[in-house]
Amino acid sequence: xAIRRGRGVAAINYPTGMNLGGDPTQAxxxxxxxxxxxxxLSSVDLGQGMKQIMAQICAETIGVPTDRVVVDTADTDTxxxxxxxxxxxxTHRAGNAVIQAAREARQVMLExxxxxxxxxxxxxxxxGQGNILVKGAPQKSISIFDVALSAHFKRGRSISGRxxxxxxxxxxxxxxxxxxxxxxxxxxxxxxEVEVDDxxxxxxxxxxxxVFEIGRxxxxxxxxxxxxxxxxxxISHALYETTEPYYPNRDHGGTDFNQYLMPGxxxxxxxxxxxxxxxSADGPYGAKGPGEMCANPxxxxxxxxxxxxxxxxxxxxxxxxxxxxxxxxxxxxx
Amino acid sequence: MxxxxxxFTLNGSEKAEFIDSGTTLLQALRDKxxxxxxxxxxxxxxxGACSVIIDGELRLSCxxxxxxxxxxxxxxxxxxxxxGVLHPLQRAFLDTFATQCGFCTPGMIMAAKALLxxxxxxxxxxxxxxxxxxxxxxxxxxxxxxxxxxxxxxxxQNAA
Ligand code: FES
Ligand code: FES
Numbered sequence: 001x002a003i004r005r006g007r008g009v010a011a012i013n014y015p016t017g018m019n020l021g022g023d024p025t026q027a028x029x030x031x032x033x034x035x036x037x038x039x040x041l042s043s044v045d046l047g048q049g050m051k052q053i054m055a056q057i058c059a060e061t062i063g064v065p066t067d068r069v070v071v072d073t074a075d076t077d078t079x080x081x082x083x084x085x086x087x088x089x090x091t092h093r094a095g096n097a098v099i100q101a102a103r104e105a106r107q108v109m110l111e112x113x114x115x116x117x118x119x120x121x122x123x124x125x126x127x128g129q130g131n132i133l134v135k136g137a138p139q140k141s142i143s144i145f146d147v148a149l150s151a152h153f154k155r156g157r158s159i160s161g162r163x164x165x166x167x168x169x170x171x172x173x174x175x176x177x178x179x180x181x182x183x184x185x186x187x188x189x190x191x192x193e194v195e196v197d198d199x200x201x202x203x204x205x206x207x208x209x210x211v212f213e214i215g216r217x218x219x220x221x222x223x224x225x226x227x228x229x230x231x232x233x234x235i236s237h238a239l240y241e242t243t244e245p246y247y248p249n250r251d252h253g254g255t256d257f258n259q260y261l262m263p264g265x266x267x268x269x270x271x272x273x274x275x276x277x278x279x280s281a282d283g284p285y286g287a288k289g290p291g292e293m294c295a296n297p298x299x300x301x302x303x304x305x306x307x308x309x310x311x312x313x314x315x316x317x318x319x320x321x322x323x324x325x326x327x328x329x330x331x332x333x334x
Numbered sequence: 335m336x337x338x339x340x341x342f343t344l345n346g347s348e349k350a351e352f353i354d355s356g357t358t359l360l361q362a363l364r365d366k367x368x369x370x371x372x373x374x375x376x377x378x379x380x381x382g383a384c385s386v387i388i389d390g391e392l393r394l395s396c397x398x399x400x401x402x403x404x405x406x407x408x409x410x411x412x413x414x415x416x417x418g419v420l421h422p423l424q425r426a427f428l429d430t431f432a433t434q435c436g437f438c439t440p441g442m443i444m445a446a447k448a449l450l451x452x453x454x455x456x457x458x459x460x461x462x463x464x465x466x467x468x469x470x471x472x473x474x475x476x477x478x479x480x481x482x483x484x485x486x487x488x489x490x491q492n493a494a
Contacts, residue, residue: 047435232474257380
């Protein structure tokens, strides 16, 4: 009887969004009279930071500081249509819709500025600080504040735009069954090191080293936050969490936090996160959807590490002490 | 049923309420007084989201009867900022990105405050121990541990 060490590796290919009856998200953008911009969405910020990301995307597209943008989300009675926040689709689908809406709003903004400055709209650019300048003659400029006032009170224009991003439904080809159920693949690889006590069946994850390829990290600190939390959750899925420990028998499921196990702050594995940025062609400013992927590769990596440590393949999650001991017993009997 | 009067100090101001016997402090704070910073995650003492400080000690407000708090001094997360300036713990939680959905955050901050009030320069193990009654679904805990250590460092620099 001994504590045995093992190391496992796993790599994954992760899709953004899914093939429903078409996968749409729409967005509206409009300016207030003082030149702030409002993004209206139905998509939901669950804490992953969607509001921040949509504000950044809108600000970048219109050419204003991020704090000039307000994002209103999550009311499906009043907001533009969104399929929802799932399948890691939020940043990708809503982000593309926001870019489209913001571009249209920017165009109106430049047209109004052009009338005020008596130049051609195509000769104008933004400085990212809230001003519109004539290209090559920056002394000729107008603030976005004044442009918005003019649009609202003088010229009767709405500085606004509509964004509609749709991935059409994909049907399988009759001959081959081939289809395109999702878009924009992210990737990840994890190496996990574990200790398995072959007397008690307990598995301890010592280290997880994760590499994530996520397109462009639109907000690097928030990406890191997602990945660190997700890596923890992956270990939790691998070793602890289940609502149905004896599935398909539904008895003995945890009903509350006393019984639904998760690793606490004392059970953390040493965690390393490396982010690779390969901007995606169809993503908003190159982003992909790393959301759920962050908790995926740890699971097979831990299962492989357990195999490496004690030579048993556990193919039912979570990898509980009971399952490890039963597998070791079966192995000894053979 | 006869109502029971309770009176206590919440974040420096006097509160007086008539409550039904058996009302938890969590219910009294959230539903009667309107301080929604303590969260109800489990209502049975297993998640820590409802943590508050009563007379200097960390308590679970879901397991504390409001009627036992007569004359007590209670601190919640909503009482930490002073004049719009965030408490060092709140600042550190922001700076280390230690909050995602935020549901666990007020409880975490209370548990951390109770620790730092008694142990201004805790070791990592002491921080882990102090947070071990609080569940977080989002962060993987490491950023929260870092936030508490960061706040402790900021405090000791200010004191020096
Ligand atoms: S609500 Fe009090 S411990 Fe969960
Ligand atoms: S931040 Fe979501 S539960 Fe902790």
